[in-house]
Amino acid sequence: MNLLFANDRQGQYPPSWYAATATPLAPFDPLRGQLKADVCIIGAGYTGLSAALHLAEAGLNVVLLEAHRVGFGASGRNGGQLGSGQRMEQTALERLVGKDDAAKLWDLAEDAKTLVKSLISRHGIDCHLKPGIAHMCFSAREVAEEHAYADHLAAQYGYTALQKLDREAAQALCPSPRYMGGTLDMTAAHLHPLGYALGLARAAQAAGVRIHENTLVSQIDKGTPARVQTNRGAVTADHVILACNGYLGGLDARVAARVMPINNFIAATEPLGPDAARVLTRDIAVADTKFVVNYFRLSHDNRLLFGGGESYGYRFPDIDATVRKPMSEIFPHLRDIRFEYTWGGTLAITMRRMPYLARLAPNILSASGYSGHGVGTATHAGKLMADAIAGQSAGFDTLCRVPAPRFPGGSALRAPLLALAMTWYATRDRLGI
Secondary structure (H helix, E strand, O other): OOHHHHHOOOOOOOOOOOHHHHHOOOOOOOOOEEEEEEEEEOOHHHHHHHHHHHHHOOOEEEEEEOOOOOOOHHOOOOOOOOOOOOOOOOOHHHHHHHHHHHHHHHHHHHHHHHHHHHHHHOOOOOOOOOOEEEEEEOOHHHHHHHHHHHHHHHHHHHOEEEEEEEHHHHHHHHHOOOOOEEEEEEEEEOHHHHHHHHHHHHHHHHHOOOOOOOOEEEEEEEOOOEEEEEEEEEEEEEEEOOHHHHHOOOOHHHHHHHHOOEEEEEEEOOOOOOHHHOOOOOOOOOEEEEOOEEEEEEOOOOOOOEEEEEEOOOOOOOHHHHHHHHHHHOOHOOOOOOEEEEEEEEEEEEEOOOOEEEEOOOOOOEEEEOOOOOOHHHHHHHHHHHHHHHHOOHHHHHHHHOOOOOOOOHHHHHHHHHHHHHHHHHHHHOOOO
């Protein structure tokens, strides 16, 4: 079974609140016949769109292929949070790659945040960009660790944007009975993820990128030039970029061994009216310290957009029940509220939750495995690959150096083994250890 088609209809966005509220983009024609290009990009999410835009602006001839619609995958379905730093904390990165590369990775993450904001501003993308993400904790021990990490970032990286929240400050911001404190980062941000993806597509098209939707890639023939085979034709290109993330399928075994697709789910409630103040008192987003993270914010039409729960197979579970359970823990008063939209999507993780960037051949690059941190990281990875093709590969090479172990068990056993591990972490979450 192919994840591209397991839960979705061909060439259609999922019935999400995002799809219902984004300004639509007219479909692009499928690829038919033979094309030549300087660069062929597979996948029109944030990674592929950013790479295409930056390459086209540099004067290259670019073809972008998408099996469904631009922004169809995780880029158009996620929680819309543009966080600071990497997915792995700096203290862990310092132990993994050393302080020098950890500092470079911090700088790259800050560049990613700046890049997204600048693209939105430069191209006039209507995606409701707003500042502020709070990271909320469930225990006094977690709060102490969170505040110590804020001190570490200030002392070692000069990053003083994290505002420490004690229980009173956290409750004033997010009056959930479960949260005991945390931090607030007003340089982080949140946005309408599909609106952002469609804005990148419009900018790429205006820059001259040839976009083809409903075009399924079946094979990449390595060589100079490389040849990308599709269901209706082929593209011959000097360079190829894989930007498939959780929808890679069997296109490359090296990437598939290190990047695993998982499913995550979001619900949009009916409009909350005055009750919105019982969820958030400011227009910020929240993510918490659960291993399977709860993340949420209020929409511009005053709904709660709540993400939570994961699955590891091909078929989505009962999304209402999957999301309602963690939401009811955080906001018991909303236990019976009506969900007007529920949707799932496939993202991709790595063993260490750091993105996997690799040069698969001299002229074939890949970036994926953003592990829930893709709004900034994926956008930036696209630019880094564009830079690498242009001969400026320092940032790309830094991320390539991050160790990326294979998932144990291969493609047949990795999902069951991960499900077993996640059951253990879920038990730890419940026990508070």
